[in-house]
Amino acid sequence: MSERIREKLSILADAAKYDVSCASSGSNRKNTNGGIGDTGNGICHSYTEDGRCVSLLKILLTNFCIYDCQFCVSRKSNDVKRAAFTVDEVVELTMNFYRRNYIEGLFLSSGIFKNADYTMERMLSIVKKLRQEQRFNGYIHLKTIPGASEELVTEAGLYADRMSINLEMPTEQGLKTVAPEKSHAEVEKELGLVRNKTLQYESERGVIKSVPRFVPAGQSTQMVIGATPENDKEVLRTADRFYKDFSLKRVYYSGYIPIQNNTGLLPLIGTPPPVIRENRLYQSDWLMRFYGFSVHEIVNDEHPDLELDIDPKLSWALRNIHQFPVDINTADYRLILRVPGIGIQSAKKIVSARQFGKLRSHQLRQLGIAYNRAQHFIRCADSPFSLGEQDAGRVRQILLQESQSKWRPKDTAQLSLF
Structure with missing residues (x-):
């Protein structure tokens, strides 16, 4: 590996650590064409059901960004070292790391440079080359770009195992405070597109055997917790609505991590949230998805915040x-x-x-x-x-x-x- 690629990898892998929505499940892409890799039991940053600890290459295509979201380390006003991979560099890194048994899949996200479609086109080129030219059958999680065209998002869904787009803040008001150029409407539009296409392909598969699989591991989203003053009731109600409206596989809760910030805007609640709050949100999410609890049983007007000392x-x-x-x-x-x-x-x-x-x-x-x-x-x-x-x-x-x-x-x- 050249020093130039090594430096890019150091910068863009470090910048990707703030995105926690990188676990996978539900995909069954099989190696049936003599290619390389096999999704198998899924890829995540923890232990699988059979006790294996698995890993993936988690990087940004670039940390250049046209947006100035105050909670993001890659925002355009932040004084950080910038880098960008080419399409071929990401493909080569993925294949080389896989052959050396360093990884079992790819998690690819990106800052937005020039515009949404320009960025999405390059991410699509990466996954197409991996699937078609390299015959890579391992797990791929692709972050879609808010505002990208329907055609690009739809085509990407034919190659990725899981797709996700970050909701960022639990409420529209909170998002407008720290990222006025973004909106929940854009996120909902893309989540709705993937949901509808998934249903369409599933219905066609009942009639036509050769219909390709579309985002077989489903889609997810992520909310930053503690950067804006929403309480746990608002956070969980938002999660509950997105689970129901868009058939999400997971909602991830990422506790706000203080970064270099000269505006004095964040965090609006005074101090970063304790890690235990993030843990309690995940436990509540588990209760809603698997234990039959409704959101108003867990949090309501009388108890708007989760207790930190008990689950x-x-x-x-x-x-x-x-x-x-x-x-x-x-x-x-x-x-x-x-x-x-x-x-x-x-x-x-x-x-x-x-x-x-x-x-x-x-x-x-x-x-x-x-x-x-x-x-x-x-x-x-x-x-x-x-x-x-x-x-x-x-x-x-x-x-x-x-x-x-x-x-x-x-x-x-x-x-x-x-």
């Missing part, structure tokens, strides 16, 4: 202590799933196991639930009859004391999800 599932349970205890041996799956300390797999095991007899506390422990937490909210065959007389404040105090004794002070931000 949102436990917070909901303590606010609704009258709905407990849940009888493990008679309650339906949906109610069992709402018990703090019981996850999706454990709830399924409980429903399956109780067909063979009433479950007792020692059996629940064997099924893998967090019994020390769940015991305050359930009734099983050997539970005391007074269990339903629990006081929410007392339960909260007990669980907090257990958490503090289990974790060192510096680790309290890493409490288990549920």
